[in-house]
Amino acid sequence: MKALVFDGKELKLLNVEKPKFKEGHALVKVVLAGICNTDLEVLNGYMNFTGVLGHEFVGTVEQGPENLVGKRVAGEINIPCGQCDLCIQGLDRHCRNMRVVGIKNYDGVFAEYAILPVKNLHIVPEKIENQRAVFIEPLAAAFRILEQIDISSSQRIAVLGDGKLGLLVSKVLSFSRIDHLLFGKHEEKLSLARNWTSTELSSNLAKYDRYFDVVIDATGRKSGIEQALFLVKPEGTVFLKTTIAEKIQLDLSLIAVNEIKIIGSRCGPFPKAISALEDGLEVRDLIYGTFELSDYREAFNMACKGSLKIILDIGRDL
Numbered sequence: 001m002k003a004l005v006f007d008g009k010e011l012k013l014l015n016v017e018k019p020k021f022k023e024g025h026a027l028v029k030v031v032l033a034g035i036c037n038t039d040l041e042v043l044n045g046y047m048n049f050t051g052v053l054g055h056e057f058v059g060t061v062e063q064g065p066e067n068l069v070g071k072r073v074a075g076e077i078n079i080p081c082g083q084c085d086l087c088i089q090g091l092d093r094h095c096r097n098m099r100v101v102g103i104k105n106y107d108g109v110f111a112e113y114a115i116l117p118v119k120n121l122h123i124v125p126e127k128i129e130n131q132r133a134v135f136i137e138p139l140a141a142a143f144r145i146l147e148q149i150d151i152s153s154s155q156r157i158a159v160l161g162d163g164k165l166g167l168l169v170s171k172v173l174s175f176s177r178i179d180h181l182l183f184g185k186h187e188e189k190l191s192l193a194r195n196w197t198s199t200e201l202s203s204n205l206a207k208y209d210r211y212f213d214v215v216i217d218a219t220g221r222k223s224g225i226e227q228a229l230f231l232v233k234p235e236g237t238v239f240l241k242t243t244i245a246e247k248i249q250l251d252l253s254l255i256a257v258n259e260i261k262i263i264g265s266r267c268g269p270f271p272k273a274i275s276a277l278e279d280g281l282e283v284r285d286l287i288y289g290t291f292e293l294s295d296y297r298e299a300f301n302m303a304c305k306g307s308l309k310i311i312l313d314i315g316r317d318l
């Protein structure tokens with residue numbers, strides 16, 4: 001089968017062996033896959049990953065449990081060992097031996113087929129088109145914030161970053177009727193976001209010194225956390241959604257003096273994302289372009305230039 005393989009230096013389209021079916025797993029024929037900033041970070045050395053890249057997908061189960069065969073699925077990316085002390089304490093989202101699809105020690109989904117634990121898979125209801133279903137994973141990550149904190153429109157809330165994740169977080173907040181201000185650098189992305197929320201240019205940040213109760217950093221940049229610490233009120237909360245290969249230096253006394261709560265936030269609840277899409281949450285306006293696997297260089301070039309979502313069109317439904 002064809003697969004996009006990262007060898008630690010370069011991403012290549014190779015012919016590799018189709019994954020073999022294993023008990024407790026499902027063989028998934030990948031239909032669409034999304035390029036995420038994390039994929040670009042992996043290419044920069046994040047997690048020292050080598051193997052088949054990619055973790056956002058919708059596909060059709062070809063082999064596996066009867067209730068799944070022929071069904072469209074999306075998949076969670078964390079594969080915990082189930083045996084370490086953290087797993088046993090119920091912290092399996094933070095397993096000591098965690099493998100992560102297309103990110104850490106586990107082949108990803110930029111391939112014609114992927115093999116995934118049955119536990120990780122969620123059936124995609126018929127109402128949700130493939131082009132929306134491919135957003136389930138990043139959308140779930142956006143919903144994670146609402147699991148971690150009670151927020152409401154009575155608070156002042158800012159989302160930092162008008163990239164793919166920032167826009168998804170902003171969409172999720174709006175969908176949940178939570179007013180917020182979205183900060184970004186790109187007039188065309190902010191004007192898209194004005195369809196559902198109010199926006200502000202990052203260059204006007206200075207106007208909002210210690211103004212917000214909650215600031216969500218989804219910039220995917222080193223500067224995001226610093227900006228968030230500038231914007232957040234004393235005793236306020238900062239969410240960190242940014243995961244980058246680069247290390248950040250920070251004045252931690254700012255956090256101590258202003259008594260800021262910092263909350264790390266990563267993967268989230270698939271059922272929430274699926275039900276929001278079923279209830280009509282629109283995300284296709286975030287698609288910038290769709291490419292075949294063979295055009296992966298162009299697809300990744302676009303994604304590296306900070307475009308909105310790039311979709312890889314890998315296979316057809318069964």
Ligand SMILES: [Zn+2]
Pocket residue numbers: 036037038039055056137138
């Ligand atoms: Zn992702």
Ligand SMILES: [Zn+2]
Pocket residue numbers: 080081082083084085086087092095096097098
């Ligand atoms: Zn474990």
